[in-house]
Amino acid sequence: xxxxxxxxxxLAFQEPEAENTFILVENEAExxxxxxxxxxxxxxxxxxxxxxxxxxxxxxxxxxxxxxxSVPENSDLVIKEFDIQSNTPLKAMAVFMDGLVDKAVLHYxxxxxxxxRGDHQSNHPDRLASNDGNxxxxxxxxxxxxxxxxxxxxxxxxxxxxxxxIVGETxxxxxxxxxxxxxxxxxxxxxxxxxxxxxxxxxxxxxxxNENYRENIGLIRKxxxxxxxxxxxxxxxxxxKGFCGVLYLKNITNPSLVTEVxxxxxxxxxxxxPDSGLEQYIEDHPFMILPQTRVTERPDIVVSxxxxxxxxxxxxxxxxxxxxxxTFWSLLHAPDDIYFRFSFGTxxxxxxxxxxxxxxxxxxxxxxxxxFHQEMIPTDLLFAIAGAREKIPFPTIIEVLLMELSFELxxxxxxxxxxxxxxxxxIIGALILGQAAVAANIVSPILIIIxxxxxxxxxxxxxxxxxxxxRLTRFFYIxxxxxxxxxxIVLVAFIxxxxxxxxxxxxxxxxxxxxxxxxxxxxxxxxYPIWEQETTPDETNPIKRKRQPKISRGWTEKEPExxxx
Amino acid sequence: MLKEGxxxxxxxxxxxxxxxxxxxxxxxxxxxxMLGGSAGWMIPIISAIPVLLGFTIIxxxxxxxxxxxxxxxxxxxxxxxxxxxxxxxxxxxxIVITAMVLREFAESIKxxxxxxxxxxxxxxxxxxxxxxxxxxxxEVCARLSVVIAIPMxxxxxxxxxxxxxxxxxxYLFPLLGKGPQKLLLWGxxxxxxxxxxxxxxxxxxxxxxxxxxxxxxxxxxxxxxxxSAMITAVIIMTFNSQMAEEFYLPLFRLxxxxxxxxxxxxxxxxxxxxxxxxxxxxxxxxxxxxxxxFARMLNAxxxxxxxxxxxxxxxxxxxxxxxxxxxxxxxxEIIRVYSWxxxxxxxxxxxxxxxxxxxxxKFKRK
Numbered sequence: 001x002x003x004x005x006x007x008x009x010x011l012a013f014q015e016p017e018a019e020n021t022f023i024l025v026e027n028e029a030e031x032x033x034x035x036x037x038x039x040x041x042x043x044x045x046x047x048x049x050x051x052x053x054x055x056x057x058x059x060x061x062x063x064x065x066x067x068x069x070s071v072p073e074n075s076d077l078v079i080k081e082f083d084i085q086s087n088t089p090l091k092a093m094a095v096f097m098d099g100l101v102d103k104a105v106l107h108y109x110x111x112x113x114x115x116x117r118g119d120h121q122s123n124h125p126d127r128l129a130s131n132d133g134n135x136x137x138x139x140x141x142x143x144x145x146x147x148x149x150x151x152x153x154x155x156x157x158x159x160x161x162x163x164x165x166i167v168g169e170t171x172x173x174x175x176x177x178x179x180x181x182x183x184x185x186x187x188x189x190x191x192x193x194x195x196x197x198x199x200x201x202x203x204x205x206x207x208x209x210n211e212n213y214r215e216n217i218g219l220i221r222k223x224x225x226x227x228x229x230x231x232x233x234x235x236x237x238x239x240x241k242g243f244c245g246v247l248y249l250k251n252i253t254n255p256s257l258v259t260e261v262x263x264x265x266x267x268x269x270x271x272x273x274p275d276s277g278l279e280q281y282i283e284d285h286p287f288m289i290l291p292q293t294r295v296t297e298r299p300d301i302v303v304s305x306x307x308x309x310x311x312x313x314x315x316x317x318x319x320x321x322x323x324x325x326x327t328f329w330s331l332l333h334a335p336d337d338i339y340f341r342f343s344f345g346t347x348x349x350x351x352x353x354x355x356x357x358x359x360x361x362x363x364x365x366x367x368x369x370x371x372f373h374q375e376m377i378p379t380d381l382l383f384a385i386a387g388a389r390e391k392i393p394f395p396t397i398i399e400v401l402l403m404e405l406s407f408e409l410x411x412x413x414x415x416x417x418x419x420x421x422x423x424x425x426x427i428i429g430a431l432i433l434g435q436a437a438v439a440a441n442i443v444s445p446i447l448i449i450i451x452x453x454x455x456x457x458x459x460x461x462x463x464x465x466x467x468x469x470x471r472l473t474r475f476f477y478i479x480x481x482x483x484x485x486x487x488x489i490v491l492v493a494f495i496x497x498x499x500x501x502x503x504x505x506x507x508x509x510x511x512x513x514x515x516x517x518x519x520x521x522x523x524x525x526x527x528y529p530i531w532e533q534e535t536t537p538d539e540t541n542p543i544k545r546k547r548q549p550k551i552s553r554g555w556t557e558k559e560p561e562x563x564x565x
Numbered sequence: 566m567l568k569e570g571x572x573x574x575x576x577x578x579x580x581x582x583x584x585x586x587x588x589x590x591x592x593x594x595x596x597x598x599m600l601g602g603s604a605g606w607m608i609p610i611i612s613a614i615p616v617l618l619g620f621t622i623i624x625x626x627x628x629x630x631x632x633x634x635x636x637x638x639x640x641x642x643x644x645x646x647x648x649x650x651x652x653x654x655x656x657x658x659x660i661v662i663t664a665m666v667l668r669e670f671a672e673s674i675k676x677x678x679x680x681x682x683x684x685x686x687x688x689x690x691x692x693x694x695x696x697x698x699x700x701x702x703x704e705v706c707a708r709l710s711v712v713i714a715i716p717m718x719x720x721x722x723x724x725x726x727x728x729x730x731x732x733x734x735x736y737l738f739p740l741l742g743k744g745p746q747k748l749l750l751w752g753x754x755x756x757x758x759x760x761x762x763x764x765x766x767x768x769x770x771x772x773x774x775x776x777x778x779x780x781x782x783x784x785x786x787x788x789x790x791x792x793s794a795m796i797t798a799v800i801i802m803t804f805n806s807q808m809a810e811e812f813y814l815p816l817f818r819l820x821x822x823x824x825x826x827x828x829x830x831x832x833x834x835x836x837x838x839x840x841x842x843x844x845x846x847x848x849x850x851x852x853x854x855x856x857x858x859f860a861r862m863l864n865a866x867x868x869x870x871x872x873x874x875x876x877x878x879x880x881x882x883x884x885x886x887x888x889x890x891x892x893x894x895x896x897x898e899i900i901r902v903y904s905w906x907x908x909x910x911x912x913x914x915x916x917x918x919x920x921x922x923x924x925x926x927k928f929k930r931k
Binding site for chain 1 (some may be wrong): 701
C-alpha cells in the first residue's frame with residue numbers, strides 16, 4: 001500500500017493547499033441551539049437568566065455576569081471587586097461598560113465614599129446596624145448613607161442588571177445582598193447643541209437636537225415649561241435595547257392617541273431599530289410613498305406640535321423627533337411661516353405649494369405639451385422650443401430622463417461626498433454637465449431650465465421625506481405623460497389624490513383639514529393672523545380646543561392711557 | 566350591511582353637485598338649447614320643481630325605514646320581489662348612465678386632446694383609474710369630490726368672467742324661447758337630468774340619517790340647478806341659440822373663445838385637466854353606485870369582490886353605441902327623458918305601498 005501511495009504521490013497531480021481555508025458555514029448543529037430564542041445571551045445552559053433572581057453570593061454573581069457577557073472575549077466589560085469600608089469589611093463588585101460611564105462620577109460618587117467613608121457594624125449577613133442603632137438592609141444603607149449618585153434604583157434579576165449595564169449604568173453587587181444597586185453613571189462624548197442642518201430658518205431659535213436623549217428632552221422642557229408635559233419611556237428591541245420617549249401635553253392631547261402611539265411602539269419586536277427610522281415600524285400605510293410622520297430636528301416645531309394636541313416621539317441616540325399624527329399640510333409648513341407676519345407666512349405657503357406642483361408636474365407637463373399638445377403653446381414660444389430641439393437626436397422622454405437622473409446623481413453624490421467638496425461638486429457637476437450637454441446637442445436649453453426649476457422646487461419643500469416622495473412620484477407623471485400626454489397626467493393625479501384621500505396618520509385623514517373639512521382649518525392652511533388662531537386643530541381631537549380668547553389682543557378693547565387725559 | 570364609512574355635509578354636497586353637474590361638460594347645454602331655444606337656460610330652473618318633489622319622496626320613504634338605504638327600504642316596504650325589481654331598475658340606470666358618460670368622455674378626450682390614440686386605450690385607462698378609486702371606498706370618493714369641486718368651481722367662474730366680453734344679452738330674447746308650454750313640458754320631463762340625486766338615498770347611512778340627507782340634498786340640487794342654468798345662459802349669450810345647437814361639446818367650444826391678449830389664446834387645454842378629473846369622479850361614483858346596489862341586492866357584506874364584474878359590464882355597455890353620436894342620442898333623448906320613472910316614480914310607488922301597508926315614519930334612537 002505504501003508503494004502505491006508513494007507512486008501516486010510522485011506521479012499524480014496534487015492541488016496545493018489553499019492559504020485561506022475559512023468557510024462560513026451554518027453553525028446551528030455545532031452549537032446545538034434549538035431555536036432563535038435559545039441563541040440569545042439571556043440563556044445559559046438552558047436557564048433563562050433574564051428572570052433569575054440575583055444570588056447573594058458574589059462569586060456566583062461574577063461567574064454568571066462573566067458568562068453572560070462572554071468575558072474575557074468581551075473586553076469592554078469592567079468588573080471591579082473591592083471592599084466597602086466598615087468595621088467588618090464587606091465585599092462588593094462594580095460592573096460597568098468601559099466607554100459608556102463617566103469615570104469621574106464613578107470615582108468621586110461611588111468608589112471614594114464606599115471605600116473610604118463606610119462606617120457601619122454588621123450583626124446579620126444581609127442587614128446592618130447603622131450608627132443610630134436601627135437595622136436596615138445593606139443595599140438601603142449604601143443608598144441612603146454612602147452613594148452620592150443622583151439616580152439610583154434596586155434590581156433583583158440578571159435581565160434588569162444587564163439592561164442597565166449596556167446603557168452605561170453601573171451595577172453594584174454586594175456580598176450577601178439579594179438586590180443589585182443600579183447607579184446612573186452614564187457619561188459619553190456627545191455632539192454639542194448646534195444649528196439645525198436641514199431646517200434652517202431666518203428667524204426663531206437656532207438650536208437643534210443632538211444624539212443625547214436627555215439633552216433633547218431638556219431642550220423641549222426648556223422651550224415649554226409646563227407641568228402637564230408628559231414623557232413616557234417605552235422600551236423595545238431584543239438585541240439592541242432601545243427606548244424612546246413619548247411626549248405629550250396631558251391637558252391637550254387626546255388620550256386615545258397617546259394610547260395608540262404607546263401600543264404601536266411597545267409592540268415592536270426586532271433585533272435592531274435604526275434610531276431615526278422608527279417611523280417605519282409604526283406608520284399606517286408603509287407602502288405609500290408619502291411620509292406619514294413629521295420628522296424634525298427643531299425643538300420649537302416639537303413644542304408647537306405638542307400644543308396642537310400631537311404626540312412627539314424621541315428615540316434614544318436620535319437627533320430627530322417624530323411628530324404624529326402628520327397631515328399633508330403640516331409637512332408643507334415651516335417654522336418661518338409663524339415667525340414672520342401673516343402676509344409673509346401666507347405668501348411662503350403659496351410659494352411652497354407652487355414648488356410642490358413644479359416638482360411633481362413640470363417635467364411631465366413639458367413632455368405632454370411638446371409631444372401631444374403643441375397647440376397649447378403660444379406660437380412664439382412654440383418656435384423657440386422647436387428651434388432649441390431641432391438638433392437634439394433623442395426623443396423628449398429620453399432627454400428628460402437623462403437630465404432628471406443626472407440631477408439625482410449629482411444630488412446624491414453631493415450629500416455623500418464629505419466636507420465642503422459636496423456642494424462644490426453639486427454646483428460644478430450641474431453647471432458643467434448642463435453646459436456640456438447643451439453644447440453637445442444632447443439636451444435642449446429649455447429642458448435644463450425645466451430640470452433646474454424642478455430641482456429648486458424640491459429643495460423648497462421643508463420636509464425632506466416629503467420632497468423625496470415628490471421626486472419619486474414625478475417619474476410616474478413623466479411615464480404617464482409620455483404614454484397619454486396631459487390625459488395621462490390627469491389619470492395619475494386622480495389616483496394620487498385618491499390615495500392621499502385614503503391615507504390616514506394615526507387615525508387622522510391625511511388631507512385634513514381640507515378634506516374632511518374641520519372647523520378653522522382654512523386658518524391653518526393659509527396662515528391667518530396669529531391672534532385669529534383661537535383653537536387647536538380639530539383633526540387631532542384635542543381635549544382642550546381653545547388656545548386663546550376671541551379677543552386675544554386685550555389692548556384693542558381698552559382706550560390708551562394718553563387719550564383719557 | 567355594507568361598511569361605507571362616514572362623511573360630513575360639506576363632502577356630501579359637493580359629491581352630489583359633481584354627480585349631477587358633470588353632464589354640463591358634455592351635451593347637456595346643447596340639449597337644453599335645442600328644447601328651449603333662447604330660453605333653454607330656464608329648463609333647469611323649471612326642472613327644480615319635480616326634482617325637489619322627487620327628492621322629498623325619496624327622503625320620505627327613507628324616513629319610514631331609518632338606518633336603511635333605498636334598496637333595503639324598497640324590500641322592506643314592498644317585499645323582496647317588488648323591492649328587487651325596483652333595485653334592478655336603479656342598477657340598470659346607473660350601469661347605463663355610467664357607461665354612456667364613460668363613452669362620451671372618452672370620445673371627447675379623443676376629439677380634444679388625443680386624436681391619434683385608439684378609443685379603447687382611452688376608455689380602459691379612464692375606467693381603470695375609476696376602478697382603483699372604487700376599491701378605496703366611498704369615503705375616499707367623498708373626500709375626492711371636495712378636492713375636485715373647488716378647482717371645478719373656480720374654472721366655471723373663470724370661464725364666465727373671461728368670456729364676458731363676448732356676451733350679447735339680445736341672444737336671450739325672445740325670453741320664453743320656443744314657447745311657455747314647451748318650456749314647462751321639457752322642464753318637467755328633463756328632471757331626469759338630476760336623476761343621480763337618488764345616490765343620496767343609496768348612501769344615506771354614510772351621510773348621517775334622513776334629516777342630514779334632506780338638508781344637504783336640497784342645497785346640492787339648488788347649486789346644481791344654478792350652475793346648469795348659468796352655464797346654459799352663458800353659452801346662449803355667447804353664441805346665440807341657433808349656433809349653440811350645432812356644438813356637441815358647447816362648454817369646450819366656449820373655452821375655445823377665450824383669448825387673453827396675444828400670448829394666451831389656446832387656454833382650453835388647461836380646462837381639460839379639470840374636466841377629466843370631473844369625468845373620472847362621475848365614473849367612479851357611477852361604478853360605486855352600481856356595485857353597491859348589486860351588493861345590497863345580494864345581501865353581501867362587502868362590495869369589493871363585485872367591482873371587477875361590474876366594471877366589465879359597464880365597459881361592455883360603453884362600447885355598444887356605434888359612435889359618439891349614438892351615445893349622445895341614447896343619453897340625451899332616451900335616458901334623460903325617461904330616467905325620472907326610475908329615480909322618482911319608483912320611490913313614489915314604494916312609498917305609497919309603505920303608507921298603504923301602514924308603515925309610519927320613524928326616528929332613529931339616539
